[in-house]
Amino acid sequence: MDHTPFIVGAYVTGxxxxxxxxxxxxxxxxxxxxxxxxxxxRSARTEAI
Amino acid sequence: MSRAKxxxxxxxxxxxxxxxxxxxxxxxxxxxxxxGAWGLWWGLLxxxxxxxxxxxxxxxYLHVPSAWMSYSIYLxxxxxxxxxxxxxVRAAEIMAMASAPIGAAFTLVTLVTGSLWGRPxxxxxxxxxxxxxxxxxxxxxxxxxxxxxSAFDEPRKGARAAALLSLVGLVNIPIIHYSVVxxxxxxxxxxxxxxxxxxxxxxxxxxxxxxxxxxxxxxxxLLSRTRVRLLEENxxxxxxxxxxxxxxx
Numbered sequence: 001m002d003h004t005p006f007i008v009g010a011y012v013t014g015x016x017x018x019x020x021x022x023x024x025x026x027x028x029x030x031x032x033x034x035x036x037x038x039x040x041x042r043s044a045r046t047e048a049i
Numbered sequence: 050m051s052r053a054k055x056x057x058x059x060x061x062x063x064x065x066x067x068x069x070x071x072x073x074x075x076x077x078x079x080x081x082x083x084x085g086a087w088g089l090w091w092g093l094l095x096x097x098x099x100x101x102x103x104x105x106x107x108x109x110y111l112h113v114p115s116a117w118m119s120y121s122i123y124l125x126x127x128x129x130x131x132x133x134x135x136x137x138v139r140a141a142e143i144m145a146m147a148s149a150p151i152g153a154a155f156t157l158v159t160l161v162t163g164s165l166w167g168r169p170x171x172x173x174x175x176x177x178x179x180x181x182x183x184x185x186x187x188x189x190x191x192x193x194x195x196x197x198x199s200a201f202d203e204p205r206k207g208a209r210a211a212a213l214l215s216l217v218g219l220v221n222i223p224i225i226h227y228s229v230v231x232x233x234x235x236x237x238x239x240x241x242x243x244x245x246x247x248x249x250x251x252x253x254x255x256x257x258x259x260x261x262x263x264x265x266x267x268x269x270x271l272l273s274r275t276r277v278r279l280l281e282e283n284x285x286x287x288x289x290x291x292x293x294x295x296x297x298x
Binding site for chain 2: 001002003004005007009010013014017018020021022024025026028029033036037039041044
């Protein structure tokens with residue numbers, strides 16, 4: 001029995017799950033920072049008026 | 050104030066924790082990648098195949114560290130949850146909830162890689178064996194904690210309920226660990242313990258190096274998620290505004 005597909009399958013699954021798990025908070029932080037920067041700019045403009 | 054008490058209080062301070070995590074995360078990733086690459090290179094290319102299982106034993110270098118992490122993270126999540134419930138430490142509450150998705154990821158990888166290892170070794174992808182079933186229950190517990198946390202409109206109430214569930218779920222941890230001793234299972238008993246190992250050093254060392262890399266992965270990922278949560282909850286504070294607008298890290 002050739003074991004290569006099982007080994008490759010296991011490591012590909014691991015790489016996908018762990019990469020997604022690591023990248024998700026980074027993307028969330030980037031989005032949050034962009035949204036907050038927009039919110040702060042808008043509120044600063046409102047305060048100035 | 051004693052040094053230990055001061056450190057404990059610093060951890061409770063959101064701006065301090067946010068900045069400290071921001072400084073520490075790149076170093077944790079660096080060590081994680083270096084150790085992971087070293088351990089996997091050793092395990093996949095240098096270590097010998099098993100005399101009985103052949104090449105399929107190479108799945109061990111991913112499966113075993115993931116399995117260790119799956120219940121270690123649960124234990125830590127419950128400890129953070131306990132600190133949050135008893136001492137009302139907000140940082141511990143955030144860290145408990147941030148641990149759940151990471152633990153779920155490790156548990157999922159454990160189940161999938163175990164299944165892929167089981168096919169060439171046992172002749173089947175899955176059996177309702179005590180070890181496999183208790184590990185599946187662990188995945189459901191993680192999903193339950195995450196679901197309960199997001200089910201409440203008020204995040205603090207959700208976090209408290211989820212922390213309570215994580216404490217109740219602790220009962221599953223000794224069941225996972227001792228399942229291979231208590232019941233007659235298809236899964237082999239543990240090969241690495243505090244009193245030594247039955248694995249040859251040529252295979253044991255890469256396994257331990259990958260296991261160490263997994264701990265750094267958890268640390269870096271936990272702090273990344275903690276930072277997001279801290280910023281979300283403190284968006285109206287001056288330090289959060291200063292960081293977002295000025296990029297002060």
